[in-house]
Amino acid sequence: MIALRDLTVAYEGHPAVHHLSGVFETGSLTAVVGPNGAGKSTLLRVLAGMARPAAGRLERSAAHERITYLPQLPEIDRFFPISVLDTVLLGYWHAVGWFRGIDAHQREQALHALATVGLAGFAQRPIATLSAGQFQRVLFARLILQNAAALLLDEPFTAIDARTTRDLTALIEAWHRDGRTVIAVLHDLEHVRRHFPQTLLLARECIDWGPTERVLTAANLQRATQMSQAWDPHAEFCAPVAAR
């Protein structure tokens, strides 16, 4: 499980999400939703260990030591001269590091992962020739090889067509059935209602966190919108909870 204890995360020095407490249970499938600027991406970066919490604590169970994170805008050079297969094989970085070789089994697994995301036969294609949807499939194939107990996905379906979204959602559901913990930032509420049992509704603080049908009510969503409109980029850190 990944537990948040009175967690405050900051973006460029200003608090973005305040006093968040709760637990992502092992094997849970959670959507993080909320208006733009609600602090969703910042929270995910902290969960991924890419940024430090400004205050509060983050606890991970031993099984969640290795977390993979798919950023909203990966810093990947889409025109880099590299093949689809080599891109997917980078998912084995945790096993091969700087120097170890890739063995035949790993290569086979990579081809299998490509077939799983619907890109069989694309192995030798340069990534520059792929569409946005195909490239997102490649990144999902890489996530398969990373084989982590927890996956953090930041808006994985933005600018992705319906069919790719459907295929990749099926993959997320398969990870959920495997007992992996999946946390995804999403905007399409219908999609969340249909596929994600748990939802965390954020608007700089937790509006609600729990079963999706309880969280995604009209009243909660309206509150979230109002909260984010009251966003103050120069907000100071508030006093510790105990002192309030």
Next chain:
Amino acid sequence: MSVHALVVAPFTEHGEVRRALVGCLAIALGGGPIGTLLVLRRMSLMGDSLSHGVLPGVALGFLVAGPSIGAMSLGGLVAGLAVALLSGLVARLTPQHEDASFAAFYLTSLALGVLLVTRAGRDEDLVHILFGDLLALAPDGLIVIAGLTSVTVIGCALIYRPLIVACFDPQLLRAAGGRPALAYALFLGLAVLELVGAFQAMGTLMALGLVMLPAAAARFWARAVWSLMATSVALGAGAGVVGLLAAYHADLPAGAAIVLVAGAVYVGSVALGARDSLRARYFPRAHVRA
């Protein structure tokens, strides 16, 4: 004039032309991988900054030990690494991008170098340091060039994977604990080694000629990282041979002749290359034949 007299005799009959050729081949061999990585990292102009940044170190070496290859190389190495590390640190620790921080440090470094050389040396020393003198390359200079470029090539081979992933997907490397900052620092170190080697032959102003121009041209012929590097080495070596022959027969300054040939190879590649060239854009092969 026979083909032998045109192409072979200059190298067999003149030791200094032969040494210049060996120097060019060594620089092209190390320049292929370094130039390709600089292009892929979008750091082509930063390489230029680095090569000018070595000047104060070279000048200091010259001041202390006179025109000694060893002292000038060591000084250049230290100055180049200092410029690379300081610029890299500014880019990592502040929001300023590499291009600006490199420009700031190399301009400062260049000015300091010019000041040092003109204070102590004569004008021809400055000309020598700025433009090099390929045909005056002595055997010990050749050994320095060969040694530095060998370390560059072997270093690139050893850390090939992290170097490439740090260009392509630095986020993945960071998330997986792959030390992208270390890979970046090592790469800058290898680039400085190559530049100090190239500087011996071509001077600080044109040291990058056999590094960047072939790498920039290779992009129009190859499309995997390894083949870009190999093409770049081949184009660089070719430009070295042709440039030297032109310099020999027409009595031109050798370094400038070689860089001009490399420049012509680049323009030719942009116009006629197999991939993404102007020819491919405006005169594409028929898409489908019935």
